Amino acid sequence: MSPPVPRADAIAKVTGSAQYLADLPFDGLDGAFLTSSIARGRILSIDATAARGMAGVTRVFLPGELPRIGPIDHWAAGQANLPLMDDRIRHEGQPVALVLATNGLVAAEATGRIEVRFRSEPARASLEGWASEAVEVEDWAASATEVGSVETGLAAAAVVVEGRYRTADRHHAALEPAAVIARWHGSELEVWVATQWVFGVRAALGSALGIPVERIRVRTPFVGGGFGAKGSTWPIEILAAIAAREVGRPVRIVLPRSQTFTLHGYQPATEQAITLGATGDGRLTAIRHHGISAGATGEDYVEHTSVGSRSLYACPNIETRDRIVRLDRPQPTFMRAPHEGPGMVGLEIAMDELAVALALDPVELRLRNYATVDPTSGKPFSSKALDWCYRHGAEVFGWARRTPAPGSMREGGSLVGWGMASATMSTFRFGSSARVTARRDGTVLVETASHEIGTGVGTMLRVVAAEALGTDPERVEVRLGDTALPEAGGTFGSGTTLGVGSAVRLGALRLMAKLESLAAEPAVRADEYPELLALRGLDQVSEMGVWSPRRGESGHSMHAYGAIFVEVRLEGRLSIPRVTRCVGDYSAGKIINPSGARSQVVGGITWGIGQALLEDSRFDPATARFLAKSLSSYHVPVQSDVPEIEVFFADEYDPHASEVGARGVGEIGAIGVGAAVANAFFHATGIRVRRLPVEVGSRA
């Protein structure tokens, strides 16, 4: 591993000088939404007279008063249905009025003076209640797979475990809420937006507004966390652009916290039916994983809980299926470690149950079923060091000292449990490009339309460029977040290091070749740029790097992996479960910046602790509403919920996934933790939890 490089943006962030969208200078109108209190029905009447009369209120748009748009058919858009187009209510929290005012507080105040009467219709609210209406949806992953015959595998099994596993609705809870500024210059649109994908926003806006994308420029400043909620384009960006065009002034919308719970996605509740069969010595003979997730009426997001089960363990008979149940609720979306994040809760608790049924150590069970080729596709893996993760993690954690019987370990009067789980996540590869420039002052400039959403992308790219050019990361400046820069993929799917990193590496290598030909000598150093460029009469020399996943397309199965070990203690008179120790080992290809990668994984594990013990957005079946709309009622982990976390990387070089040897670390940390905690809870108490988060007072 290369030495850790401190974050380029660290000082700006801790001193408060880093600019987020709401910090940008702004000279237009602030927008605020009035949202629906009902989940399904129609608007009977709406009266905005009082709001329109308020000092500072410039305009109020009611349903049907904006030019009609949609449905939006573009994969960069988070949802197809745009609110404010008609009088129909499709989910609670749907905007029913947009107020523009000279001040954001006035706009928000004015929404409260609008009188709406709804005609409510009975809402379809419960995932379990409507499970029989689950449907398959076509998207990026197959909705069903089958190899061999699970029935045959189960007939041959000595031991079968079967269970139903559930995960809760969860919200992204990014520190920075969704925010946008839309400004028209004649027929050209300039948008500033807190996003993970400037080119996606441009494409979705072009499609929604029916204008060529060349007339749209999208930029993003520092983004205060995205986690998937800012990966797609949502109605607020489109409505801000239309409203700005209607009033002929710039419009800014920053969502209040409460509206972030219903207006840009969340992780939907899932229910997973899993059956595992194994021989007496613990070889899997059958894996069946059927998942359903909650979806929105008229929309298509699928939480693919079964994808991990397709590739993780060697097994001749695997059957998987993912479907959605469309309900009257807001549209869900990708949330940090989508798919395998909830899916590994099911599979990895089931594996623990199998280990117990076989009286086999859980680590040993996983090693006995280690896959060396993808059991569903038959393809070899691009690189995989998960066996090292199991062994190294177990050793560091001290797993050999675990006594297997539930309730057999105590310390200072507290029940203690040790649990573990595997983590796996599909590798996503997005084509990207970058321009790399050697400048006369002896520095390097990297330009690419990637994004700094808090993950350390800017620093990682400095390291990649510096390494290819044989210079110091401090000499490299990185410019991001603007569709005027070379196109890059979205900053999601843990795909930025491998995709954008590859483009920067290719650009830097071409730049070096050009510098070498200018200098007629090898390995030109950055401190030689001033003299060389002066000699050739050049201000700077640039080269483009373009990386496509088709480059090196190799027929490999690509995934990130991990093994996570946790200790749970039941503390105090209420026996509240707490994670008190945690070791995670990861196989994600080459680690570009060790401190950045570690920080990503620690963040991911923290999310996993939230999934395991805290995050549970209760959806009231009577009203089809999320009950929590603030961070005081929707709980995410705080410092005292998170122990010291030990993170290790296999740091192997993946020759197939990318040009930089890396896969990705942004999300893998959030996977497996939930199951490991549930398994540790079982080990402490003998109570098997099959729904996360673990509830205090859980009973067998």
Ligand code: MOS
């Ligand atoms: Mo993430 S859910 O890939 O932003």
